[in-house]
Amino acid sequence: MTVLALDGVSAAPWGEPLLVDIRLPVSAGEVVALIGPNGAGKSSLLRLIAGDFSASAGTLEFGGRPLADWPRRQMAQHLAFLPQLSLLNFPYTVEEVVLLGRTPHATGARADRDIAHHALGATDTLGLRNRLYTQLSGGERQRVQLARVFAQLWDSDDMSGKLLLLDEPTAALDLAHQQQLAGAIAGIAGRGCAVLLVVHDVNLAAAVGSRLLVLDRGRQVASGTPAEVLTAALFRDLFHAEVLVQQHPNGRQPLVIGL
């Protein structure tokens, strides 16, 4: 089942073209990782899909309907977006922040708190739930915001038809929490949720993504499985970096070693 389909999408919200001719189908349960140099348009692509600005050309369908046709609230029940930066500076408790993710739903206070509990557990923030958000470290805040978007889409059985957009969710996380996040993403993808995420660590992208999409200056330059996409030539052309690409000892993915 195709959850998201971008066909020839371009966008120029401020005059300059940010994204040019993007073609991207995402199926239920699929995890697609976006990689590319700084300023390649990765965040812009996520924001376009989240509806922050509209496309200037091409079609953008979510769940078989043009994105613009979705009623606001129904959209929020099916699509969640974690931006890179959080502006929150009011002293909510962690649990209150996560419960904000339940705003578009009318599932009742008890169900919402159960779901918040699951989401807090999935991001290892259960122990922080009675702390004030403003008193947390950067990495802790990022995990709490992750829990909030998990809670927005959470369903313990079937999450197909839903899409989670994550913009650099691992930027402030330590190694253990990066691995835990990879597990949590695999968990919701296993229940049918499609995930589109931006990551800078290509090895992490290869580990969590079933497919990679490479962007450069707003254009899509490569797309495919990690093994197809991650080649020494790509890194030379795109990042102007010399790397060694080998088979990962786990046998499932390539391993990129910077030289």
Place this chain on the structure above:
Amino acid sequence: MITSITQRRHRARQLLVALAALLPLAVLTGLASGAVSLGPLQALRALLAGDDGSQAAMIVQQLRLPRVLLAAVMGATLAMSGAAMQGLFRNPLADPSLIGVTAGASLGASLLIVLGGGLLQGLVGLTLVSLGAFVGGVLAVLLVYRLASSENGTSVATMLLAGIAITALAGAVGSLLEFFTDNERLRQISLWKMGGLDGANLPRLALASLVGGSVLLALPRYALALNTLLLGESEARHLGIDVNHTKLALIGWVAVGVGTSVALVGTIAFVGLVVPHVVRLWIGPDHRYLLPASALAGATLLVVADTLSRVILAPTELPVGIITALIGVPFFISLLRQRHHYGMQT
């Protein structure tokens, strides 16, 4: 500090109950106090006596009741408007005057005082000065909103800056008027700016209740939207909130509410800024509790301040804005000193 959500909501409900009990006591005290001092029971009897022709009934029903209720309604409106603005601007230091309404109203009032409107009586017990203040306030907000709006929507940050610009402009024009006017009108303007409830009468109370009541009923409908707006505007949009409609509605209600309050009782600083701030330190930023609790606390503060303004130098009345600041500031500073305890950022 560790606070569970359950404790926080419990505390919020406790505060609401306490304030709901405190407000009638403050109102009763306000009815009993003044140049002619009555006991609380005597005031209650005079209030319920009907028109029996006694002096106490006359003082309580015709003089003090409109005034005390006007203070309560306007205090509630100012404080709830302040809470909504702080949420919308994601800034605990925001205040209803930020969107230009107070400065615009002051200019409107000054203009009419200078042009001699203070001598003319307008409609329904309102002087032309009040009308000028209301129109000036609403016009200033419209201008600020217009400046901050583009085809991409309304920028809250630009609105803040436009508010500062319009406030400065209105202030400059107001100063120019004061510079050229005569001494008597200068004093009128400066007294008007200090705020006061001495003009209270039944028509004014009716108007205040109508407008203030509408604002007090309308703003809480945006409590959930305000809760998500604290995360950021695009985050609120991604949570299914119609952000542009919410912004327009909040600005509109606050402009009408604060415009009316400036028109009827002058500029009463501090209530809209500090009451919601103090309430938030106490119960957290959840607007479902913050808005009603701020309204009750603002009403109580203004009733108490007005009572004190009539009693301290009786029979002379002090401008109520002085009293609100004198009561509120020490309380506020003591909370600031413990800000880490409440999780406020430094």
